[in-house]
Amino acid sequence: MACLGCFSVCPMKRDGSLSPSPSSSSCSPFRIRRTPFLFRKRVVVQSTLIPASKKPELLKVMISGAPASGKGTQCEFIANKYGLVHIAAGDLLRAEIKVGSENGKQAKSYMEKGKLVPDEIVVTMIKERLCQPDVQENSWLLDGYPRSLSQATALESSGIRPDIFILLNVSEESLIERVVGRRLDPVTGRIYHLEYSPPENEEIAARLTQRFDDTEEKVKFRLQTYHQNLESVLEVYKNIIVKVNGNSAKEKVFNEIDAAITAVVEKKYKAQSTSVATGASQ
Numbered sequence: 001m002a003c004l005g006c007f008s009v010c011p012m013k014r015d016g017s018l019s020p021s022p023s024s025s026s027c028s029p030f031r032i033r034r035t036p037f038l039f040r041k042r043v044v045v046q047s048t049l050i051p052a053s054k055k056p057e058l059l060k061v062m063i064s065g066a067p068a069s070g071k072g073t074q075c076e077f078i079a080n081k082y083g084l085v086h087i088a089a090g091d092l093l094r095a096e097i098k099v100g101s102e103n104g105k106q107a108k109s110y111m112e113k114g115k116l117v118p119d120e121i122v123v124t125m126i127k128e129r130l131c132q133p134d135v136q137e138n139s140w141l142l143d144g145y146p147r148s149l150s151q152a153t154a155l156e157s158s159g160i161r162p163d164i165f166i167l168l169n170v171s172e173e174s175l176i177e178r179v180v181g182r183r184l185d186p187v188t189g190r191i192y193h194l195e196y197s198p199p200e201n202e203e204i205a206a207r208l209t210q211r212f213d214d215t216e217e218k219v220k221f222r223l224q225t226y227h228q229n230l231e232s233v234l235e236v237y238k239n240i241i242v243k244v245n246g247n248s249a250k251e252k253v254f255n256e257i258d259a260a261i262t263a264v265v266e267k268k269y270k271a272q273s274t275s276v277a278t279g280a281s282q
């Protein structure tokens with residue numbers, strides 16, 4: 001498998017070979033890896049070493065949608081079913097804010113206004129996360145990244161491309177309603193909605209918090225930012241986009257996403273089996 005693009009920290013080159021001093025074993029193309037869910041039942045144990053170029057490529061998924069379109073919920077379902085590491089740009093930024101890092105301080109001033117955080121912070125943050133051992137091992141589900149043409153181009157130029165780009169569509173009216181009523185339980189990390197998914201008891205209700213950017217005024221600006229950038233991002237992934245209606249119940253939305261991912265997995269696996277078989281017979 002080729003490096004995911006974090007050239008400053010990862011010893012693997014984009015063609016899958018290693019640079020002279022492979023200090024980290026996490027990126028080795030020949031290390032023994034835990035087979036993710038997707039290939040678990042189907043992988044045939046090979047007795048000979050397969051060249052890196054012939055190894056099964058792992059599933060890679062991107063998901064995009066307006067604020068409160070339900071990406072977080074769907075990502076949880078997808079990550080659980082396909083064993084992918086869920087990387088949410090917004091969560092990574094909030095974690096930076098929480099630890100009080102310099103990047104976090106800068107990011108907060110943009111997030112408070114509903115603006116995109118500059119690429120200098122976000123691109124590096126995502127690339128570094130993609131190079132972590134858990135992601136190398138299990139592959140990724142990118143949520144809320146890329147959000148602009150420059151972010152998509154940064155990935156493309158590092159050879160990082162998903163197999164499928166899921167676009168969750170939800171009506172604007174519902175989005176605003178969902179954002180304004182959204183609350184977080186800081187103890188369990190669970191997301192509630194005051195009306196549609198209220199807390200189970202008074203104790204939980206009393207400790208719920210609201211995200212600093214979840215006000216009506218800020219969400220309107222975030223929506224504007226989202227729409228301004230969407231078309232240029234879609235252009236990059238136009239051949240692999242699957243549009244999903246996010247207005248239905250979460251289980252129904254997931255069924256639609258799951259069917260789309262399954263189709264991609266089948267196609268990917270077929271292509272890979274053919275190329276391995278062709279390679280073996282040569």
Ligand SMILES: Nc1ncnc2c1ncn2[C@@H]1O[C@H](COP(=O)(O)OP(=O)(O)O)[C@@H](O)[C@H]1O
Binds near residue numbers: 066091122
């Ligand atoms: N890829 C990104 N590029 C720049 N800024 C981002 C990116 N992802 C998240 N952010 C910042 O974090 C904020 C919150 O993002 P997120 O948690 O994904 O919520 P939402 O999608 O509901 O706006 C965004 O409004 C933006 O300021």
